Amino acid sequence: MRNPLRPRxxxxxxxxxxxxxxxxxxxxxxxxxxxxxxxxxxxxxxxVDSPTTVNVLAYNSSAIDPYTNAMVRSCTQGDLTVEHEPIxxxxxxxxxxxxxxxxxxxxxxxxxxxxxxxxxxADESLVPLDDLxxxxxxxxxxxxxxxxxxxxxxxxxxxYAIPMQAQMFLMAYRQDVFDELGLEPPTTFEELRQVxxxxxxxxxxxxxxxxxxxxxxxxxxxxDAALGSxxxxxxxxxxxxxxxxxxxAAQALEEMQSLVPFMDPQVTTFDQPAxxxxxxxxxxxxxxxxxxxxxxxxxxxNTQYAADFGFAPPPSVEADGPQFSALSVDGWSIPSNSAxxxxxxxQVIATSVSEDASEASLPAAYPARDGVADSSDSPIIEAAxxxxxxxxxxxxxxxxxxxxxETRPVIAEVVLGxxxxxxxxxxxxxxxxxxxxxxx
Amino acid sequence: MRRRDYALLVSxxxxxxxxxxxxxxxxxxxxxxxxxxxxxxxxxxxxxNYREAFSDPRFLSAVSFTxxxxxxxxxxLVLGGYVLAVLVNxxxxxxxxxxxxxxxxxxxxxxxxxxxxFSWLFNxxxxxxxxxxxxxxxxxQVLWFTETWxxxxxxxxxxxxxxxxxxxxxxxxxLQGVPTELLESARMDGAGTLRTHWSVIAPSIRGxxxxxxxxxxxxxxxxxxxxxxxxxxxxxxxxxxxxxxIYNQAFLDGGQRLGLGSAMNVLLIVLIVIMLLPFIRDTARxxxxx
Numbered sequence: 066m067r068n069p070l071r072p073r074x075x076x077x078x079x080x081x082x083x084x085x086x087x088x089x090x091x092x093x094x095x096x097x098x099x100x101x102x103x104x105x106x107x108x109x110x111x112x113v114d115s116p117t118t119v120n121v122l123a124y125n126s127s128a129i130d131p132y133t134n135a136m137v138r139s140c141t142q143g144d145l146t147v148e149h150e151p152i153x154x155x156x157x158x159x160x161x162x163x164x165x166x167x168x169x170x171x172x173x174x175x176x177x178x179x180x181x182x183x184x185x186x187a188d189e190s191l192v193p194l195d196d197l198x199x200x201x202x203x204x205x206x207x208x209x210x211x212x213x214x215x216x217x218x219x220x221x222x223x224x225y226a227i228p229m230q231a232q233m234f235l236m237a238y239r240q241d242v243f244d245e246l247g248l249e250p251p252t253t254f255e256e257l258r259q260v261x262x263x264x265x266x267x268x269x270x271x272x273x274x275x276x277x278x279x280x281x282x283x284x285x286x287x288x289d290a291a292l293g294s295x296x297x298x299x300x301x302x303x304x305x306x307x308x309x310x311x312x313x314a315a316q317a318l319e320e321m322q323s324l325v326p327f328m329d330p331q332v333t334t335f336d337q338p339a340x341x342x343x344x345x346x347x348x349x350x351x352x353x354x355x356x357x358x359x360x361x362x363x364x365x366x367n368t369q370y371a372a373d374f375g376f377a378p379p380p381s382v383e384a385d386g387p388q389f390s391a392l393s394v395d396g397w398s399i400p401s402n403s404a405x406x407x408x409x410x411x412q413v414i415a416t417s418v419s420e421d422a423s424e425a426s427l428p429a430a431y432p433a434r435d436g437v438a439d440s441s442d443s444p445i446i447e448a449a450x451x452x453x454x455x456x457x458x459x460x461x462x463x464x465x466x467x468x469x470x471e472t473r474p475v476i477a478e479v480v481l482g483x484x485x486x487x488x489x490x491x492x493x494x495x496x497x498x499x500x501x502x503x504x505x
Numbered sequence: 506m507r508r509r510d511y512a513l514l515v516s517x518x519x520x521x522x523x524x525x526x527x528x529x530x531x532x533x534x535x536x537x538x539x540x541x542x543x544x545x546x547x548x549x550x551x552x553x554n555y556r557e558a559f560s561d562p563r564f565l566s567a568v569s570f571t572x573x574x575x576x577x578x579x580x581x582l583v584l585g586g587y588v589l590a591v592l593v594n595x596x597x598x599x600x601x602x603x604x605x606x607x608x609x610x611x612x613x614x615x616x617x618x619x620x621x622x623f624s625w626l627f628n629x630x631x632x633x634x635x636x637x638x639x640x641x642x643x644x645x646q647v648l649w650f651t652e653t654w655x656x657x658x659x660x661x662x663x664x665x666x667x668x669x670x671x672x673x674x675x676x677x678x679x680l681q682g683v684p685t686e687l688l689e690s691a692r693m694d695g696a697g698t699l700r701t702h703w704s705v706i707a708p709s710i711r712g713x714x715x716x717x718x719x720x721x722x723x724x725x726x727x728x729x730x731x732x733x734x735x736x737x738x739x740x741x742x743x744x745x746x747x748x749x750x751i752y753n754q755a756f757l758d759g760g761q762r763l764g765l766g767s768a769m770n771v772l773l774i775v776l777i778v779i780m781l782l783p784f785i786r787d788t789a790r791x792x793x794x795x
Contacts, residue, residue: 159756166543166761280738281757334650334737342630470757477741481651 104134105425109416121149123176124157128357131426136417165190173403179217186220192399193223197411205415217394226396228433234390239350240375250377261327274327275349279336280477291317293457294382307497360429378452390456536767554768567750575725586672612670620731653742679713719784
């Protein structure tokens with residue numbers, strides 16, 4: 066008699082079917098938006114005596130890719146090979162820590178930014194570049210790199226990264242919606258609330274405002290931007306006292322809370338790509354995020370609304386104050402534990418910020434090379450040029466990053482309504498005090 | 506087999522196991538009593554890492570979340586896997602391979618990719634098919650990613666979606682090993698379908714069911730990658746698994762708290778052993794009786 070429980074299982078065929086379907090599903094995400102093969106080809110006059118491989122650690126984004134790809138494409142020649150594997154920002158952060166820890170690291174060139182330079186420089190993890198600038202500065206035209214951006218990549222009087230580009234908050238808005246409702250781009254948070262209310266009342270947008278307030282990431286940048294817009298830093302560097310017990314610290318949190326009714330109720334799960342997606346979909350009419358994310362909005366391949374977007378500097382929290390913004394300068398650093406010759410590495414990174422490579426990065430990036438941005442007629446670059454002068458200054462101190470990271474959950478709790486502003490500022494003051502104790 | 510041949514054949518496995526299991530385990534225990542940074546020798550700090558772990562409410566919350574989601578999902582996996590295996594077992598020879606192939610898709614897709622795709626079903630930014638159905642039915646909006654219990658449901662559903670094919674496949678193999686004579690006897694004695702499954706088939710494949718539970722418990726206790734896309738706000742809504750908590754404490758933002766992370770790993774191992782103890786005991790007993 067046939068056993069109803071024992072028919073022959075064709076597991077092999079089943080597994081093959083599963084693999085085919087899975088491969089079909091996962092293949093949808095294959096490929097890269099930018100690649101070295103399409104990058105700017107510039108002159109890279111670096112010579113090496115023996116086969117040398119330079120491993121580059123740099124996260125992928127529309128603003129960073131042009132520089133990375135120019136470096137890889139232009140300097141891979143003869144015995145020199147420049148390699149870069151795709152990675153996201155979180156991965157870069159983690160690998161930076163790991164590669165700098167050992168006596169010999171995995172990477173020879175690191176993408177760094179003003180926020181972490183003080184910490185890495187204080188730990189002597191990066192090579193000071195002043196002598197190399199003296200040697201090669203003229204050949205690579207490094208004098209044309211913006212002085213302010215060079216300062217942002219310096220610590221204690223020494224340069225630790227060659228700046229490639231700056232990012233600051235920009236506001237993207239649906240010009241067609243604003244025109245239809247007779248609205249102007251807001252210049253203060255009060256105006257932002259009024260404009261958002263008007264768009265919400267018009268009925269086409271339930272949540273007109275999109276901001277990257279991911280509770281495990283971007284929300285701390287938003288708070289820093291609000292605090293900076295009120296003219297206050299995390300810490301007074303003279304007295305080494307945290308400023309979370311000031312009225313401005315509480316006001317910054319309250320101002321953030323005031324925007325919540327105009328945003329998706331799950332805004333604390335939105336990072337910058339999610340905000341971009343909201344704008345692509347036509348779910349929001351106003352977004353404020355880093356300038357490096359803006360060129361994607363103007364790309365017709367990404368959204369049917371590409372031609373409808375206008376770009377402007379972000380509003381300030383209060384009239385006449387600095388903008389609600391965070392200025393971040395990205396650059397290239399040489400880790401102290403690289404086995405490759407510093408002269409070779411310096412020439413490789415200097416090549417990637419050459420004039421041609423910088424021009425190729427427009428309009429996705431705001432290049433560090435003076436005059437390059439001015440040559441662009443992109444509305445994004447025009448808005449960025451206007452915004453960069455009125456962004457709050459960065460806080461170039463080793464304690465900035467740890468305080469920012471450790472206060473992040475408290476800020477998220479306030480936005481979610483889990484903690485009062487008063488309790489939050491008290492906790493943040495204590496957290497910052499504990500962090501500062503390590504630096505006193 | 507001569508002792509020398511036996512040693513020769515076994516030694517590669519022993520060496521690999523020693524290098525990949527024993528050495529990291531010993532190092533984890535050692536680091537749990539130290540303050541450790543990458544590339545630097547650790548400093549002995551006694552039980553400080555364990556004290557810090559136990560004094561953090563987030564740790565206890567993570568343990569609680571992990572245990573609850575493990576017990577819940579494994580229960581569903583064992584029951585669901587059994588029912589699904591019975592249904593697949595009844596399919597014809599031609600249909601079954603294709604149905605099996607489709608059912609196995611979630612299991613062969615990497616957890617992070619599967620979790621991301623699963624999250625899109627509930628995310629309006631990416632279509633949100635489930636949300637559209639909810640709206641079409643006139644039901645209130647569900648905040649899948651920010652409401653604690655809605656998110657727990659989402660995470661649990663994703664875990665089940667991911668592991669159910671495994672449970673089903675193993676159960677299916679078990680079902681095919683049940684002796685025909687036993688089923689015939691049950692039928693002749695007048696047992697109905699439910700009675701046959703409860704009193705005859707399930708006890709016959711008890712070892713298989715235990716194996717499925719054991720593997721699923723280990724998998725769910727180590728829940729991590731699926732939470733990244735499915736619970737971006739896990740910390741704030743109390744849906745942080747133990748492994749995610751360890752990652753957040755030890756590595757997030759370029760952190761270097763390897764000692765604390767190791768101490769939490771040791772505690773995780775203890776938790777896994779406690780939860781697996783009944784199944785390990787059963788397996789050992791069956792081994793002795795075999």
